[in-house]
Amino acid sequence: MSADLERDLGAWAAGALSRERLVATYGAEAAGTVAVHDRLAELAGGMPIPDAEAGWAALVARIEAAAPVVPLRRHDRGRRTVSLLIAAALMVGGSAFAAVRSWTPDDPVPSRPSQVVTDVGTTFGPSDRGLVPPPAPTAPAHDGHPSSRTHHGHVGSDASGPSGTGDGSSSVDDPNDRDHGTGNDGSHDDQGGGNDGPSGSGQDGQGGNQGASGDQQGGSQGQDSQ
Amino acid sequence: MEISAFRGGSDANISRPAPDRKGDEPDGRALERALVGRAQDGDRGAFGELYRMHLPAVARLVRFRLGGEDEDAVSEVFLRAWRGLASYRDTGVPFAGWLYGIARHVAIDALRRRGRDEPSEELPDGGVEPMTAEVMTLRGAIEALPTEQRQVIELKYLVGLTNEEVAAAMSTTPGAVNARQWRALKALAEILEARA
Numbered sequence: 556m557s558a559d560l561e562r563d564l565g566a567w568a569a570g571a572l573s574r575e576r577l578v579a580t581y582g583a584e585a586a587g588t589v590a591v592h593d594r595l596a597e598l599a600g601g602m603p604i605p606d607a608e609a610g611w612a613a614l615v616a617r618i619e620a621a622a623p624v625v626p627l628r629r630h631d632r633g634r635r636t637v638s639l640l641i642a643a644a645l646m647v648g649g650s651a652f653a654a655v656r657s658w659t660p661d662d663p664v665p666s667r668p669s670q671v672v673t674d675v676g677t678t679f680g681p682s683d684r685g686l687v688p689p690p691a692p693t694a695p696a697h698d699g700h701p702s703s704r705t706h707h708g709h710v711g712s713d714a715s716g717p718s719g720t721g722d723g724s725s726s727v728d729d730p731n732d733r734d735h736g737t738g739n740d741g742s743h744d745d746q747g748g749g750n751d752g753p754s755g756s757g758q759d760g761q762g763g764n765q766g767a768s769g770d771q772q773g774g775s776q777g778q779d780s781q
Numbered sequence: 782m783e784i785s786a787f788r789g790g791s792d793a794n795i796s797r798p799a800p801d802r803k804g805d806e807p808d809g810r811a812l813e814r815a816l817v818g819r820a821q822d823g824d825r826g827a828f829g830e831l832y833r834m835h836l837p838a839v840a841r842l843v844r845f846r847l848g849g850e851d852e853d854a855v856s857e858v859f860l861r862a863w864r865g866l867a868s869y870r871d872t873g874v875p876f877a878g879w880l881y882g883i884a885r886h887v888a889i890d891a892l893r894r895r896g897r898d899e900p901s902e903e904l905p906d907g908g909v910e911p912m913t914a915e916v917m918t919l920r921g922a923i924e925a926l927p928t929e930q931r932q933v934i935e936l937k938y939l940v941g942l943t944n945e946e947v948a949a950a951m952s953t954t955p956g957a958v959n960a961r962q963w964r965a966l967k968a969l970a971e972i973l974e975a976r977a
Contacts, residue, residue, distance in 0.1 A: 560963075561959075561960060561964075564966075565959050565963070568959075584967070587967070587971075587974065588963065588970050591966045591969045591970045591973065594915070594919065595919065595938040595966075598915055598916065598919060598938075599841055602841045602844055602845075604836065604837045604840050605836065605840050605850070607832070607833045607836050610832070610836060610852065610855065611829055611833070613856055614832065614859050614860060614863075615829075617856060617860050618825075618860065618863055
């Protein structure tokens with residue numbers, strides 16, 4: 556649109572220029588613009604307007620019936636992050652404090668498996684599979700309980716004899732036990748290999764396969780810390 | 782009303798609107814300010830006067846945007862205005878311009894409720910009444926305009942603001958509003974001709 560046309564359209568809108576002169580001067584370009592102007596003006600003027608009093612009455616009813624507006628509380632992100640961090644810290648700290656308060660060194664193992672199994676058997680009746688309750692909770696190792704010895708004998712060999720039988724299950728512990736439950740005992744120096752005896756290398760490092768009788772089982776797994 | 786002066790496309794002076802809207806009277810702005818102040822203080826009667834004063838413009842805008850009469854949407858505009866009246870500050874923007882912003886949002890919400898985000902530019906196959914067809918045709922063309930030109934057209938023709946009021950509402954000068962108006966009209970003419 557040229558500056559002259561724009562200026563003259565403004566003049567026409569202001570009543571300083573007639574439509575005929577405007578169209579005669581600029582032809583179809585001005586005619587199309589004026590036609591759109593006429594259509595918009597006619598459209599706006601021809602729209603029906605709702606009844607004001609009825610509309611106002613309906614609006615008053617809505618105003619009176621409207622629930623109270625609760626404004627949204629919008630916290631900024633920084634404050635929200637700090638709040639979340641504080642809440643998380645309180646939760647973790649509280650949990651840790653509760654755990655420390657409730658724990659004592661004398662606490663036994665918390666579970667009671669034998670009671671549980673018994674209860675199951677009582678509840679569901681006898682079974683062909685014969686539920687066998689597991690052993691009762693054991694005390695810590697090195698307490699001289701046979702079960703602990705039996706358990707530890709699997710991973711080492713008890714050198715009760717000069718040749719080192721390696722049979723941890725049948726061994727009798729030496730009063731001067733130094734094996735710490737690994738099954739090796741006595742004056743051997745096989746480094747946990749389970750071989751001990753006159754012909755043992757004592758430093759075989761290969762699982763004790765060089766002993767007189769040859770420990771083939773227990774010695775192969777034993778790694779005495781001594 | 783200013784819009785009524787446009788009717789018929791006569792050669793009459795269309796810059797001086799017919800004073801059927803109190804806000805256009807010489808002391809109309811002062812009266813409107815007083816009503817707004819009283820309404821902000823909780824005077825429902827004052828808000829009722831504002832309602833009657835601006836109902837035609839809001840109804841036109843809503844009808845134009847939604848393609849048909851929707852009294853609930855019109856009522857929703859004024860309900861939101863009543864609730865948000867405390868946030869209105871008279872910084873030179875006419876109250877009608879503030880209502881225009883609310884009406885736009887209400888129309889958008891209404892369109893979303895109807896399941897469409899954009900107004901359809903296609904006429905239904907079953908036929909519509911002539912006014913509705915004209916509304917849809919012009920609305921489809923106006924939607925293709927740049928935002929500033931579209932706002933000028935709506936504020937000038939539907940809301941019925943003067944160039945000075947539109948300039949205040951858009952934070953620009955009356956001259957810029959005049960230029961945008963005629964550029965928009967020329968663009969509309971080209972769009973409508975291409976779609977004819």
